[in-house]
Amino acid sequence: MNTKHGEDVDRTAEWEQIRQDHLRPASDRPASAAQGVHHLALLSSDVVQTIRFYQDILEFPLTEVFENRDYQGSTHFFFDIGNGNALAFFDFPGLDLGPYAEVLGSMHHLAISVSPEKWAHLKQKLIDNDITIQFEHKTSLYFNGPDGERLELLADELGQMYGASIG
Numbered sequence: 001m002n003t004k005h006g007e008d009v010d011r012t013a014e015w016e017q018i019r020q021d022h023l024r025p026a027s028d029r030p031a032s033a034a035q036g037v038h039h040l041a042l043l044s045s046d047v048v049q050t051i052r053f054y055q056d057i058l059e060f061p062l063t064e065v066f067e068n069r070d071y072q073g074s075t076h077f078f079f080d081i082g083n084g085n086a087l088a089f090f091d092f093p094g095l096d097l098g099p100y101a102e103v104l105g106s107m108h109h110l111a112i113s114v115s116p117e118k119w120a121h122l123k124q125k126l127i128d129n130d131i132t133i134q135f136e137h138k139t140s141l142y143f144n145g146p147d148g149e150r151l152e153l154l155a156d157e158l159g160q161m162y163g164a165s166i167g
Helices: 012-022 047-057 116-128
Strands: 039-043 062-067 075-080 086-090 110-113 133-137 140-144 150-154
Touching (some): 047 086, 047 116
Parallel strands (some): 039 086, 110 150
Antiparallel strands (some): 133 140
């Protein structure tokens, strides 16, 4: 018997209670205190490999490279992921950080919005570069970056998911 993880769990009532207790109608929500994501910082085991992946395959332009102020000899580098948002990386030479691990309190995946045309183009680039597409659903495409980080390309506008508003 092949049982999917969680298929015997029904949390519908719990989610409805959370919505009732905490989700305000859009007209009653205050403006966010945030201006947006300045940058999300991840770890890189190889700076050049990371640049080749994010700039050459995913087409996120490298925008800056400098020494990490917190760790001498560590590279801090940034990619433009649109809308004034950046994806940053650090390498930590000399530290044995081990392989990527998904643990509580860390990142599950990073979802990046692209146009439907760019989504199809980047999907083909992933295939052409032998990058395994782990899961595809509607406008979502999941795959791993060079250090195992889970990424999603989402062919939905910001604030939308599968055609529904999430913002």
